[in-house]
Amino acid sequence: MVEVPDCAVAIMAKAPRPGEVKTRLCPPLFHEEAAQLYRCFLLDKIKQVSALEETAPAIAYIPDDAKSLFEAMVPPGFTLIPQRGADLGERLAHTFQKLFACGHKGVLAVDSDTPTLPLSYLQTACKLILEPKIDVVLGPSEDGGYYLIGLKAFHPELFFEMKWSNSQVLSETTRRAEAKSLRIASLPTWYDVDTPEELQRLRLSLDSDHQTPAENTKLFFRDKSSFQERKRS
Numbered sequence: 001m002v003e004v005p006d007c008a009v010a011i012m013a014k015a016p017r018p019g020e021v022k023t024r025l026c027p028p029l030f031h032e033e034a035a036q037l038y039r040c041f042l043l044d045k046i047k048q049v050s051a052l053e054e055t056a057p058a059i060a061y062i063p064d065d066a067k068s069l070f071e072a073m074v075p076p077g078f079t080l081i082p083q084r085g086a087d088l089g090e091r092l093a094h095t096f097q098k099l100f101a102c103g104h105k106g107v108l109a110v111d112s113d114t115p116t117l118p119l120s121y122l123q124t125a126c127k128l129i130l131e132p133k134i135d136v137v138l139g140p141s142e143d144g145g146y147y148l149i150g151l152k153a154f155h156p157e158l159f160f161e162m163k164w165s166n167s168q169v170l171s172e173t174t175r176r177a178e179a180k181s182l183r184i185a186s187l188p189t190w191y192d193v194d195t196p197e198e199l200q201r202l203r204l205s206l207d208s209d210h211q212t213p214a215e216n217t218k219l220f221f222r223d224k225s226s227f228q229e230r231k232r233s
Helices: 031-050 064-073 088-100 119-128 169-179 196-208 215-223 226-232
Strands: 007-014 055-062 079-082 106-110 136-140 146-151 184-186
Touching: 007 031, 007 079, 007 088, 007 119, 031 055, 031 064, 031 119, 031 215, 055 064, 055 088, 064 079, 079 088, 088 106, 106 119, 119 136, 119 146, 136 169, 146 169, 169 184, 196 215
Parallel strands: 007 055, 007 106, 055 079, 136 184
Antiparallel strands: 106 146, 136 146
């Protein structure tokens, strides 16, 4: 019998296709560039999750026809799960349900918009979700959402009928968890990259912090020398 790792980590991912990802970054980016950047985000996140020890890595992808694309992006050992549902909440719930059915004792879902997120945050989350006195792990985003959520058991009420993409997602998730007497652990706050201002922040961060891995994302900015010229014009 194959031993199942206690913790599974799923990257929530979209196919990096022009006009379908990172459209809020256009301008200053062109749609093709935004798709290229998002592909770099994915590659860096895949590499980061691959570095976690004694975990089961996964990609929860959308749309359905993108399976072969993601198969080519991930190393051996990744589980590929098609996202199912009408909104992000249903898709998250389906991902958790599928991974818990595999026998994992804890499941984490992490976004693909945080290329500079420290690996130590994910390592901490993997440890916390297996602690006896913790039921939920949350990684707060600066915009009021979360970049990571971890569960020790399936709690669909944390996802269904949620108003997504607003500044109340984290607080509402916390309220629902507390209403179920679930014990919460929080990671440090981080930022995702959805706006031109956050894009500029990312570029400056990568320029100044040479310790941040994110090699694919760094290469994107190195290759897109025209980005700054378009931003100034």
